């Protein structure tokens with residue numbers, strides 16, 4: 001008999017107790033939070049799957065790095081270690097640290113965005129879209145058609161619709177398209193990977209129009225693992241080599257270290273263009289800090305550099321991707337509508353099929369996320385019409401999101417297999433009682449990124 005179980009490739013040195021709550025307590029907590037899980041205190045959550053962002057457990061070496069960090073204002077050793085780690089990985093020339101990913105986005109789109117511009121992506125992440133729109137530019141999503149069919153099993157559902165991109169570039173040209181982005185893995189499309197072939201072809205297409213190609217690299221290592229295990233001819237190559245090849249096609253990238261940097265805070269912008277780097281550093285000094293620390297402490301840069309080394313460990317990635325797939329397999333076997341195949345950092349429930357009696361304008365994903373909290377103290381995140389739905393500015397008509405999903409994001413190196421078994425049971429329990437779940441309506445909402453602060457009422 002061969003041993004099949006892929007174990008967590010680490011042991012636990014520091015523990016953080018979880019606080020149990022009762023269903024009655026959770027009902028009160030949720031009502032007090034305006035039925036928005038972002039307003040619930042973390043200590044009132046049992047299993048927190050709100051996001052995989054900034055929630056990683058750091059390694060002993062990263063904690064050691066915090067003590068070892070060089071806090072000099074200018075020219076700190078920790079910056080040079082960080083810069084080398086990012087250069088070795090990306091091959092890009094200018095490495096600009098920021099406090100997190102969106103600060104890099106803000107700087108980039110302040111320079112390259114603006115009214116009349118249009119910026120395509122396989123699918124923009126919410127803060128990326130918001131930063132583009134705040135600059136006055138338009139954010140265009142070009143996912144492949146298969147991305148919109150949750151039950152369809154295909155290898156690279158995160159890819160970009162290349163024919164669609166070509167049409168857009170032909171029509172708008174470099175005057176209106178200042179850059180093209182590719183998000184790996186495709187967070188807003190269920191963490192699905194992008195193939196190396198797609199990255200290469202999109203890069204070539206952009207360059208044929210003289211348009212720079214950027215990668216939103218938050219989950220580059222998870223993407224590289226999928227490329228290694230799924231794309232023909234890639235199995236024999238290391239994740240590091242594959243990641244390096246991926247970045248070799250790019251003129252720049254942004255990254256939130258809170259994902260595959262395995263840190264709790266940090267990000268960067270990296271570019272080859274000297275003039276763009278000069279402008280970016282000028283903004284950085286005003287909004288983030290001096291170029292050798294950006295918005296970070298020396299210790300953060302130290303931990304980030306170490307995290308970038310640890311995240312490409314293939315034993316880690318094998319466990320990481322398997323731990324997501326494990327939950328998807330169990331839910332699928334129980335008949336729960338779940339986005340397939342398993343993505344890199346999260347399990348996505350298909351709320352449209354889960355709650356067919358709740359129409360998009362009653363926010364089925366949001367209603368499901370609330371039900372999961374009440375059932376088992378699990379905090380998840382709606383990725384659907386609360387996050388991406390809109391009301392037409394002229395007619396006021398409701399425009400739903402393309403998909404109504406609930407994301408169970410798995411923090412890196414934090415929860416064990418028995419935590420995941422508990423999650424599977426809770427989702428199964430909610431599924432059994434799904435007919436009783438009602439939709440919600442919005443009571444109050446801010447003008448942008450409403451999912452963070454809006455309040456709701458069950459119908």
Ligand SMILES: *Cc1c(COP(=O)(O)O)cnc(C)c1O
Nearest residue numbers: 100101102125127187218256258
């Ligand atoms: C998290 C994320 C960002 C923004 O990064 P923050 O560190 O949260 O500011 C941008 N793009 C993608 C794909 C992300 O997942």
